[in-house]
Amino acid sequence: MMRTMVIAASVLAASAVVAQAATLDTVKSRGTLVCGVSAGFAGFSAPDSQGNYKGLDVDYCRALAAGVLGDANKVRYVSLTAQNRFTALQSGEIDVLYRNSTQTYLRGVTLGLRQGPINFYDGQGFVVKKDLGVKEIKDLKGATVCVAQGTTHEVTLGDYGRANGIDWKPLVFDRVDTMYQTFFGGRCDAMTQDASALAGAVTTAAPNPADYVVLPQTISKEPLGPFSRNGDEVWSDIITWLHYGLIEAEELGVTQANVDEMTKSQTPAIQRLLGASGDLGSRLGLDNKWLVTAIKATGNYGEIYERNVGKASPLKLERGLNGLWSKGGLMYAVPFK
Numbered sequence: 001m002m003r004t005m006v007i008a009a010s011v012l013a014a015s016a017v018v019a020q021a022a023t024l025d026t027v028k029s030r031g032t033l034v035c036g037v038s039a040g041f042a043g044f045s046a047p048d049s050q051g052n053y054k055g056l057d058v059d060y061c062r063a064l065a066a067g068v069l070g071d072a073n074k075v076r077y078v079s080l081t082a083q084n085r086f087t088a089l090q091s092g093e094i095d096v097l098y099r100n101s102t103q104t105y106l107r108g109v110t111l112g113l114r115q116g117p118i119n120f121y122d123g124q125g126f127v128v129k130k131d132l133g134v135k136e137i138k139d140l141k142g143a144t145v146c147v148a149q150g151t152t153h154e155v156t157l158g159d160y161g162r163a164n165g166i167d168w169k170p171l172v173f174d175r176v177d178t179m180y181q182t183f184f185g186g187r188c189d190a191m192t193q194d195a196s197a198l199a200g201a202v203t204t205a206a207p208n209p210a211d212y213v214v215l216p217q218t219i220s221k222e223p224l225g226p227f228s229r230n231g232d233e234v235w236s237d238i239i240t241w242l243h244y245g246l247i248e249a250e251e252l253g254v255t256q257a258n259v260d261e262m263t264k265s266q267t268p269a270i271q272r273l274l275g276a277s278g279d280l281g282s283r284l285g286l287d288n289k290w291l292v293t294a295i296k297a298t299g300n301y302g303e304i305y306e307r308n309v310g311k312a313s314p315l316k317l318e319r320g321l322n323g324l325w326s327k328g329g330l331m332y333a334v335p336f337k
Helices: 002-020 022-030 056-069 085-090 105-110 152-164 176-184 195-205 233-252 268-273 290-298 301-308
Strands: 033-037 075-079 113-115 120-122 124-129 144-148 169-173 190-194 212-214 222-224 227-229
Touching: 022 033, 022 056, 022 233, 033 056, 033 085, 056 075, 056 233, 056 290, 056 301, 085 113, 085 227, 105 113, 120 195, 124 152, 124 195, 144 152, 144 176, 152 169, 152 190, 169 176, 176 190, 176 195, 190 195, 195 212, 227 233, 233 268, 233 290, 233 301
Parallel strands: 033 075, 144 169, 144 190
Antiparallel strands: 113 227, 120 222, 124 190, 124 212
């Protein structure tokens, strides 16, 4: 009986290892990472004039493909709506979801998905036309507000209105591009979304960006980050440690331009990060220099941020909460040791 129990336990353990490594094996066998993104969030994920996806979320897809497959271009992007993004991941249509998705309690415990580390701290805001004369959120009483269906924004809008006696009238859309067209066409008094997305919408979709203003107040916490499937711990760990690696690289001064030279550093933390010591990559089923390849493809977190949404981008967002912990922000990497 004891022998049977031991064999059964061994079989279950072996099955668990197979399940945990499933996505990594699939991606390696396929030779392409399938990444779920948005097609309409400037600065995060949107196709350029040649149809090439660009943005902060896209760079995470590229960095992941570089680290796992050795080539940042081995990505197939799947454009998803707020309604079908989680189903696409649950069904295996995509390998990972990087799509401006807020992490919440219910999403964490009811979807069968694992929430990765937060890669962008945001908050739900409002944009209005300047000539409306609105200075703060309470001035929107009775206003028609454009909001996307199937998002935390739709829920929070109702909660905040009831709690603060603001009787706004939500106008709900299943497509973000349709929402933008409607708002900038003048049908809504205000539009609500993540403040970063609103900045991108004004920059890229407004007929005259100078006519609009994003109100300074936000009404929620919107911690954004990747999602993977439960029961696939190796893959989820790779996604987690990719983010921490990009943060650690910024803190240690490792950049896209100097990463090869930094592999010769005598600093222990840099040696471990870049695979010169510690044999850390192999513990995830990857080459020990997987983060070198990832950083060469996209740069560190600060470079990704500045290029896509920061001062070097049309959005020109401040780092704020997305700054390093040592500079007043919340970005903090778990040590590589």
